[in-house]
Amino acid sequence: MRTGVPGLPTPHPLIDGLPAVYLEQDFLQRFLAALDDVLAPVLLSIDNLPAHLDPRSAPGDFLDWLAQWVAGDPHEGSPPELRRAAVRGAVARHARRGTVGGLAEALRLETGAEPEIVESGGTAWSTGPGTPLPGQARAWVTVRLRAAGGEGDRARLEELIDAEVPAHVGYTLELL
Numbered sequence: 001m002r003t004g005v006p007g008l009p010t011p012h013p014l015i016d017g018l019p020a021v022y023l024e025q026d027f028l029q030r031f032l033a034a035l036d037d038v039l040a041p042v043l044l045s046i047d048n049l050p051a052h053l054d055p056r057s058a059p060g061d062f063l064d065w066l067a068q069w070v071a072g073d074p075h076e077g078s079p080p081e082l083r084r085a086a087v088r089g090a091v092a093r094h095a096r097r098g099t100v101g102g103l104a105e106a107l108r109l110e111t112g113a114e115p116e117i118v119e120s121g122g123t124a125w126s127t128g129p130g131t132p133l134p135g136q137a138r139a140w141v142t143v144r145l146r147a148a149g150g151e152g153d154r155a156r157l158e159e160l161i162d163a164e165v166p167a168h169v170g171y172t173l174e175l176l
Contacts, residue, residue: 010037010040011040014036015032056084056088060080063083064083067090070090073086082109085109100141103143106164107157107160107161110160111147113146115143116145117144119135119140119141120141121134121135121139139166139168141171143157143161143172144174145174147176153175154175
């Protein structure tokens with residue numbers, strides 16, 4: 001998080017709050033200047049809190065912290081704009097988590113490519129009893145994705161799919 005930044009000016013010097021009788025004491029000036037150096041990042045963060053809590057303008061370390069808040073942790077090697085987009089849309093994506101649309105959106109965000117997703121389930125309704133159930137008995141998702149990369153990319157994508165599909169659903173990842 002925020003740490004000491006050499007040369008960072010304080011917005012509210014502590015010496016300004018003292019009575020005039022103390023302003024000429026050298027020890028007190030040096031002591032309060034040291035405290036100002038420590039408090040400057042904290043005070044500036046508090047003064048700019050709305051900007052720090054907005055993923056579009058948050059500094060990098062605050063962006064990582066916000067990502068933890070909304071469980072929208074992007075991959076560590078992702079470019080800053082992709083990380084900002086992941087944090088900005090995390091809450092909306094959580095509402096779609098476990099659906100084909102949510103999985104497709106997560107894969108698009110991670111790779112930039114449009115995935116082809118085939119699922120084994122289905123829904124139907126009937127006015128009569130004994131209607132066969134739609135889909136297949138085993139819950140399964142097949143993800144086909146045109147993505148350049150090696151085994152590291154495959155492992156990262158499998159980790160993402162594991163997090164997005166329901167626990168009882170198996171999957172197959174096909175990189176084209």
